[in-house]
Amino acid sequence: MEKYLRLLPAELKEVISYAQNISGQLEYRAYLVGGFVRDLILDVPNLDMDIVVEGDGLKFAEALCNCMDGKLTKHRRFGTATVILPNKIKIDVATARKETYAHPAALPVVSPGDIRDDLARRDFTINAMAINISSAGFGNFIDFFHGKDDLLLKRIRILHDLSFIDDPTRILRAIRFEQRYGLKIEPHTYSLLRQALKKGVLEKVDKQRIRDEMILTLKEREPVKYIKRISKLIGLSFFSPKLRPAQAKFLYLAKAKKEIAWFKKSFPKKRMLDAWLIYLMAMLKDADRAELLSLCRKFAFRMGETKRIQSYAHAFNKADTLLAKKDIAPSKVYQLLEPLSYEVIILIRALTRKKEVKMNIEDFFRVYNGTRIHVNGDDLKSLGIKPGPAFKNILIKLLYAKIDYQFKSKEEELAFVRTLSIKKWS
Ligand code: CTP
Numbered sequence: 001m002e003k004y005l006r007l008l009p010a011e012l013k014e015v016i017s018y019a020q021n022i023s024g025q026l027e028y029r030a031y032l033v034g035g036f037v038r039d040l041i042l043d044v045p046n047l048d049m050d051i052v053v054e055g056d057g058l059k060f061a062e063a064l065c066n067c068m069d070g071k072l073t074k075h076r077r078f079g080t081a082t083v084i085l086p087n088k089i090k091i092d093v094a095t096a097r098k099e100t101y102a103h104p105a106a107l108p109v110v111s112p113g114d115i116r117d118d119l120a121r122r123d124f125t126i127n128a129m130a131i132n133i134s135s136a137g138f139g140n141f142i143d144f145f146h147g148k149d150d151l152l153l154k155r156i157r158i159l160h161d162l163s164f165i166d167d168p169t170r171i172l173r174a175i176r177f178e179q180r181y182g183l184k185i186e187p188h189t190y191s192l193l194r195q196a197l198k199k200g201v202l203e204k205v206d207k208q209r210i211r212d213e214m215i216l217t218l219k220e221r222e223p224v225k226y227i228k229r230i231s232k233l234i235g236l237s238f239f240s241p242k243l244r245p246a247q248a249k250f251l252y253l254a255k256a257k258k259e260i261a262w263f264k265k266s267f268p269k270k271r272m273l274d275a276w277l278i279y280l281m282a283m284l285k286d287a288d289r290a291e292l293l294s295l296c297r298k299f300a301f302r303m304g305e306t307k308r309i310q311s312y313a314h315a316f317n318k319a320d321t322l323l324a325k326k327d328i329a330p331s332k333v334y335q336l337l338e339p340l341s342y343e344v345i346i347l348i349r350a351l352t353r354k355k356e357v358k359m360n361i362e363d364f365f366r367v368y369n370g371t372r373i374h375v376n377g378d379d380l381k382s383l384g385i386k387p388g389p390a391f392k393n394i395l396i397k398l399l400y401a402k403i404d405y406q407f408k409s410k411e412e413e414l415a416f417v418r419t420l421s422i423k424k425w426s
Pocket of ligand 1: 033034035036048050121122123124127128167169170173
């Protein structure tokens with residue numbers, strides 16, 4: 001495996017070299033594991049490193065963090081820690097452990113173990129390979145479960161027959177890896193997956209874990225493809241009972257995808273979109289507000305996410321009607337769209353059938369949304385206006401007027417302020 005390691009970018013090789021030194025100093029054995037090893041073999045870039053140590057993972061992470069000037073977050077309960085380096089490389093460090101499950105879908109009971117135990121508790125053979133990065137045995141490849149063969153033969157295989165029962169989120173993970181790398185779930189694994197589904201295991205899992213898996217799925221490059229596959233294989237009712245995998249939903253998702261691409265291309269400097277949320281809202285397009293609220297509560301979406309998911313249901317009809325009016329003033333477009341999140345606006349543009357709505361939204365992003373006024377409180381004072389609530393009103397009126405008339409200079413803005421009934425505010 002040394003040849004694979006040699007081909008890594010310099011910043012990753014540096015981490016490995018520090019990890020090797022620390023493992024020597026602490027006399028622990030350390031291994032690269034999981035998705036990082038899988039992607040190394042597939043030659044897929046991956047800046048998320050997973051290191052497992054036979055020893056105290058927290059101590060190891062602390063030492064690594066100190067010598068690499070990173071930021072450390074400890075998760076004491078699990079004996080794991082995350083180091084984030086200034087160049088954004090993320091290193092998860094864990095103590096090698098054994099896992100047992102008290103009952104299906106429960107969180108595992110964890111106890112210390114060696115690298116074999118640690119690999120044996122994992123989801124699929126392709127994620128259960130390791131590379132020794134300790135001083136003794138540096139570069140040795142560890143593949144008890146023949147993950148490399150499976151990777152080359154393009155198949156997904158679980159390590160033991162109860163895997164999907166122990167952790168039903170692996171059903172969604174199997175589909176994710178299958179779609180991402182063009183693999184196939186091998187027959188025995190597939191039949192165990194179906195048996196687990198028949199037992200209703202997905203309904204028993206902690207809802208937040210399902211939510212996290214759905215978010216990861218929607219963050220993939222081709223989420224539409226993934227959702228189609230999930231629908232076909234297991235349906236979508238585990239997520240929301242009313243979510244039927246109808247053809248229309250795929251059309252919404254495809255339209256959302258096109259619109260996200262349009263936004264990214266047209267406005268590369270605007271803020272990054274939470275594209276996954278747009279896809280999620282597209283999937284839930286036909287749900288009413290009460291259903292959406294109950295879904296957000298059930299899956300414990302964050303407040304900001306819940307607000308955006310909720311606001312879409314309300315905003316679409318209003319925007320689709322008002323923005324279709326030919327003579328709508330630019331400031332009205334601004335007032336309608338400005339309180340909404342970008343995600344909601346993009347989905348409105350994706351799902352409207354009206355050209356005017358699309359154009360007004362484009363103008364909002366291109367022109368109105370960036371409008372800034374030059375006049376400030378001091379200017380208002382020098383016009384003899386007394387400070388107070390009137391200031392805010394004047395500045396808002398000025399902003400709307402600037403959006404409508406596209407004032408070019410501060411002089412034009414001041415001239416507008418003078419036309420307002422100044423007496424009223426003085
Ligand atoms: N893992 C597991 N069962 C799970 C989740 C994770 O066995 N339900 C193990 C796998 O070995 C996986 C590793 O933990 O490789 C790290 O998990 P995660 O970061 O979620 O997965 P990656 O394989 O790194 O996948 P991705 O590329 O999507 O980050």
